[in-house]
Amino acid sequence: MIVDTHLHVIDQTALGYPWLDGVPPLNRNFSYDDYAREARRVGIEATLHMEVDVAEDQIEAETAHVGDLAEQPDSLIIGAIAACRPESEGFAAYLERQQANPLVKGFRRVLHVMPDELSESELFRGNIARLSGTRFTFDLCVLPRQLPKAMALTDLAPDVQFILDHCGVPDIKGDATEPWRTHMAEIAKRPNVAAKISGVVAYADPESWTVETLRPWVEHTVNCFGWDRVVWGSDWPVCTLGGGLSTWVGATQVLFAGASETERAKLYSGNARRIWGLGR
Template identity: 55%
Template sequence: MIFDTHLHLVDRKRLSYPWLEGAPHLNRDWTYDEYAKSAACMGITDALHMEVDVAEVDIDAETAFVADLMQKPGSLIRGAISAARPESDAFVPWLERVDRSVVKGVRRVLHVVPDDVSQTPLFRKNIGRLGRAGLPFDIVMLARQLPLARALVDACPETVFVLDHCGVPDIEGGAFDPWAAEITELARRPHVNIKLSGITAYTGGAWTFGTMRPWVAHVISTFGPARIVWGSDSPVCTLHSNLPEWVAASHALLAELSAEERDAVFQGNARRIWQI
């Protein structure tokens, strides 16, 4: 079984996605039914919907959208990793009223805002509140920002973190050493996990198993199978691959693990981290 911890769905009639205008390849509806049909062929049995950086006024509406999907007969959707604004005074009221039967975690896209946003006392205080509420925080930052991620997780030791997309490595540029050093440092923090998700998007398009193997091997050697979760990053993975290719590549990249370790990466760790 595979638990997809990073599924994006897009419904432009219901929600507003300002960033899609600058991403023509992705600028269409990406429906649950389309995903579910493909997922069923690959052993994906469960999924968390990852927020899609909707307009701020639509954050609650996106949660309602996910709640509706969860009610579909035979739905794969187990909850939402919701957008939020931890840099805002409105965060605490949001956290107090959010539907915890739907919202299983939180993410704030941090590579589209100034670097200092995640370093402010208010942001860190609110991320600390997530830990006390039992909600993990997904970090999405560029590789150059990983020292900021390290500062954030050190400031919030009671919060569980998940580093998306293996820390967004510059695979196309071959910038392995600085990325690897930061991954090693982050792995020393036991409350940090890492997500093997959609890294084909950072290859520039020409990738093979051999291209990906050193990067994934470093993630495995530093974090270990007990702190890695799997995600499709669908449909962003379609920039330089597709969902079946990424699933197949993931099986190959994890082939040297034991059956128990692969099961932990593909579904067991996700159930533990997000309490599902």
């Protein structure tokens, strides 16, 4: 059974997603019910909702919306990675409010579509350091060339668990192994960073990728981080750009067919349960 650490629900009747105007294939509703129906069929038993970069004034409304979905009978949602703005003076107060909400397991600030200097400001870095001593993780979504910026953030708070999304966002379609390969090995030297095996089907050629296309990128990630520091994510509905949820789960099973049962159990659920303290 699988714990999915990266589900996005898109509900344009409830929230605004400015970035979707630039991604027509995703610019519609993707409901929790549609996800859950397919997820149960492929062995997903629980999921963490990942923030969807809603309009800034709706960040807390998104968390409340996810909370409503989590309260549905037999909901798969058992936690949320909430959006945040570490570059904001209001971050400290926001952090304090989230500490009262057990649904929130961590935070993410999307960086791969933002200027590099965003994460380099004194305010941003000081606010990341505020996560020290809390239960919260921080997801890093950065381009390969930005991985040194991510390393700088992880070094600021060595007791905070960071999660590197999407195998470091490699350009699989362009076969750009460097600087991705070298930077992945370097960031993996930080014991407070784990890697998320997710997203890769969206970075490959949607018409021609196969399991063997993905294998070197996924295997390098696992080899760098080791079996105790990898988790699995669907990145639904972004994975629909590369075949969909069932296709990605099937590809995952082939990719890791040669791993031991213990190794697969860590990747599919055990590490996620440990990192986020998940009860089920």
